[in-house]
Amino acid sequence: MSDSGLVRVVDALSALARAVGALQALVAGEVARRSRPELGPAGLAKGQGFSSPADLLAASAGASLGEAKALITVGEATAGRESFTGERMPSPHPFVQAALTAGRISVAGAAMITRMLDRVACRAHPELLMATEEALTAAAAQLSLGSLSVAVKYAEARLDTDGVQPREEELHAGRSLSIVEEKSGAVRLTGVFAPVDGAVVAAAINALVSTELRRARDAFGSGRAYTCPDGTPTDACVCVDPALTEQRTLTQMRADALADIARHVIGCEQTTIDATTAVVVRMDLEDLTDPDSAGVASIDGIAQPISAETARGLAASAGIIPLVLGGDSAPLDLGRSQRLFTRAQKIALAERDGGCAFPGCARPPQFCDAHHIRWWDRHHGPTDITNGILLCSHHHHLIHREGWGIQVAENRTWFTPPVHIDPGQRPRPGNNLRRLLMRPVVVSAGENDASAAGAVGIAGERAA
Template sequence: MDELLASLAAAVDAVRAAGGGRAPEALGPGELMAVNEAFGALRRRVDAAYLPVATEITRQSRTELGKDSLARKQGFRSPAMLISATTGATVGDAVRMVTVGEATAPRTTLTGQSAPAKHPHVAAALSAGEIGMPAASAIISMLDRVAIRADRAAADRMEKTLAAAAPGLTLDQLHKLIARAEAHLDPDGLAPREEQLHADRFLTVREDRGGAILVTGAFDPENGAPIKAAIEGLVTGMIRRRDDTAGPVAEDTRSVRQMQADALADLCRHALGCAEVPTGPSTTVVVRMSLSDLEAGTGAGEIDGIAQPVSAAVVRRMAADAQIIPCVLGGESEILDWGRAKRLFTPAQKLALVERDGGCAFCGAPPHMTVVHHLRWWARDAGRTDLGNGILLCVACHHRIHNDGWDIRIDGTGSGARVWFIPPPWLDPARTPRLGGRTRYDLAA
């Protein structure tokens, strides 16, 4: 406990030093980011320090103690409710605290010998202040789900990989990485989950008493991907027209949710008056898988814009649809580097960049919301229309990078190249490169 308290004291000192004792509104951008990072480190240290406390409260509140249970003595029905009341966390968060605490605490065998924690790599990352409780809980939950079916050594390596990759990722980004990790550790579990999602699909359309038409539904990835792509593609077109046009179009004040509702209505109007299958806006659904896995029917594939990996069977079915583009990695492809012969990147080049960047290389927006930009400008800097000089960015990130002075560096070639964003000096005096693109979600240790 003394060691944990010392680490907390050091984290508090770091917060004070980062701000120099000044109010937040008196700080420059770089100083404000330093204070933000110091508070993040402090919060992670507090998580690490409190988890053993939550675990011990649970141990002293176990059911077999009856009326001598600590929680009952304090007037609570369960240790989670006690923790929730005293920390301000939800009961669900309290349960997760206990789970993480038990999974990362040193253990004692039946013979009285000391044993490492159930999840030692997560425990080490927590103790070092590299990850907080939410990230630890997400990783542990997945590992526990696949524990029965996954190879133990592979699960241990994956735990180490995820614990190392989690710092710097948002929780949504980490969940995307965890979904890929689960598919890698338990590929046989994909098909049953897909069958259940398919069985649970539904759509209801009804009119409420006020006259509104209520549409509610849930879809499996195979059926949901084209719906999602079509609606998001239409919405992206609406936003671009609003941003690039003066006059009435530029005065469009609809929210994204309102645009999505209008996009669905537009698709249905088109379907009612069209003899052909509606193809929607200029957007595509790309399913991706290695050639060896596709031929063998093993492993997992990906659908652009869908975080959950899918089985080889789903990839094969979707690849048979003429309106969906299958991207088989390792197969033959057309020439993608056009040099100065073309001003604009071709659709084939954009598909290749999707393999590398996965969408907006900066913020992670889906591919259909992005356009290809030259790193070295075509007109001003004689930049080539080659893959090595292109990057996928959404409109907002493109403007932010240019206006704020970010630099971009690409290491390597092809879909495995690594994209780095280098912040401007006013934001980060050290200009520490930040990894972008699809490689943020690589599972290789």
């Protein structure tokens, strides 16, 4: 079958499904009429052993209860009526009934329209109500259910202007956020927000995710979209590196974005939260100082333990306090106020790195932390610009996990991958977008010229 022929078959089957749906709604309305509550056990549904007409329809069609209720809603809303004198009257929703019978709209679309119209019927002007039904029915034949849902919501707001604010208040009163630690140790967040608050949360998360998706698509994820400034072939250019392409799913990126926003709020000096708010990680001194330790650590308020390796990475994060314990579990070091980078130093690092320094990352400076390249504890690294680097949480953990080396030479950052990623351990230039336009500085994979130029780093070791 040709493509066009297959599409014609799809259209024909869709039209058939709409026609069958219209008949099902007609029958469902009659089933509901014969199962009215006042009939009691003599009603159709209860006479067949079902508690309601919706249960009867759902069992017959193998459908959900919601689908059965939608059929009843449409059937009752589009059925003809009788007056008190026995005279036949047209359907209360003639436009929906005509479109449904002609197979132009689906049962789901008809239910969406009729439910809204019935909700506002007692408050809306009859002529405006009829005109809205006609317009929505015509639009439903062309729109998807998602788009029709938006149109119905706006139509309801225009028909019932007094009901907009009460609905906002109802949605606001229903807001909630649950934080549950699951048996596996994962922390599940489930939230319901009012439209305005939800839009703010979504905008903040999507802004970070969109920036990284554009970066992955246009800069480092596609050789067709990026040309090396010095003419190096795409397959040899360090600006386009398969090892640095985005590997996370969209949902993982959203989760990372939300976590980074929370870290930013906790670590920000100008914030409305208590200045003492912090995440406390408890671990033994031996596990902190020994890079090969397989010990564990704990986070206050979370039952699930974390690995010592993860805790060592967290020790350099803003708003996270390592509570180091000796052999007798006595606190040895609480707080890092003397070893944190100052605001002026962070500004200087932001000028140099432009945000997260890891190649290809587009996280802005406000969502990054200043980390010691040479560790404060293990290597006695100083808190100065040449020993500092801006990293987002994702790439900070990646560097620890994979064992990347970091160097700073001539005010530029370089990242050396571990052997299992690049056997030649060719240094990658950091993500300073302005300097990517210049001719790359060649760093020999043998004798490192960057070290002779005063680079600060520990290539091949894990950087803090």
